[in-house]
Amino acid sequence: MVGFIITLLALFGALTAVLGIKERSVAEGGAMIDGWITAGWEQIKDITGQADEATDEALAETADAAGRAGAALGEGAEEAAQALQSD
Numbered sequence: 001m002v003g004f005i006i007t008l009l010a011l012f013g014a015l016t017a018v019l020g021i022k023e024r025s026v027a028e029g030g031a032m033i034d035g036w037i038t039a040g041w042e043q044i045k046d047i048t049g050q051a052d053e054a055t056d057e058a059l060a061e062t063a064d065a066a067g068r069a070g071a072a073l074g075e076g077a078e079e080a081a082q083a084l085q086s087d
Contacts, residue, residue: 016033017029019032
C-alpha cells in the first residue's frame with residue numbers, strides 16, 4: 001500500500017514538473033492540473049446526481065405500486081367480508 005502511494009506521488013510530481021516546463025511556470029502547470037481535477041469532480045457529481053434521480057424515481061414508482069396493491073387488497077377484503085355476511 002505504501003509503495004502504491006509513493007508511486008502515485010512520484011507520478012504526480014513528474015506530471016507537475018513536465019507541465020511546469022511546458023507552461024514555463026509551475027503555477028500555470030498546477031492550474032492546468034486543477035482544471036482537470038475540477039472537470040473530473042464535476043463529472044462524478046453529475047453521475048451521482050443522475051443516480052440519485054433514478055433512485056428517487058424508483059422509490060416513487062415502488063410507493064405507487066404499494067399503494068395500488070394495498071387498495072386492491074382492501075377491496076378484496078371488503079368483497080370477502082360481504083360474501084361471508086351474505087352466506
